[in-house]
Amino acid sequence: MSTSLADAKVRYIMNEQGHPEAAVVPIETWRRMTSDGEAERLLNHPKMRQRLEESLASDEWIPMEEVMQRLGITQEEIDAFDLDAEVDDEGR
Numbered sequence: 183m184s185t186s187l188a189d190a191k192v193r194y195i196m197n198e199q200g201h202p203e204a205a206v207v208p209i210e211t212w213r214r215m216t217s218d219g220e221a222e223r224l225l226n227h228p229k230m231r232q233r234l235e236e237s238l239a240s241d242e243w244i245p246m247e248e249v250m251q252r253l254g255i256t257q258e259e260i261d262a263f264d265l266d267a268e269v270d271d272e273g274r
């Protein structure tokens with residue numbers, strides 16, 4: 183498991199303009215991010231707490247099926263995604 187999120191092998195999904203739209207993270211990183219300790223640490227950070235509260239209050243949620251359709255990817259492609267591939271600082 184990575185020692186920090188900065189060290190994790192995060193893969194970015196870009197839109198047609200080359201802007202990041204989504205991210206795929208290794209499952210161990212995801213588990214660490216969603217663990218109670220990580221959530222507590224994030225909630226104790228004022229800016230992160232504000233972002234979380236804004237996100238939860240938003241009514242702009244998009245179902246995963248729609249995200250996949252907009253990005254032109256299938257569940258099979260997500261399942262086959264190589265999380266061990268090397269990426270540069272831009273997530274490519």
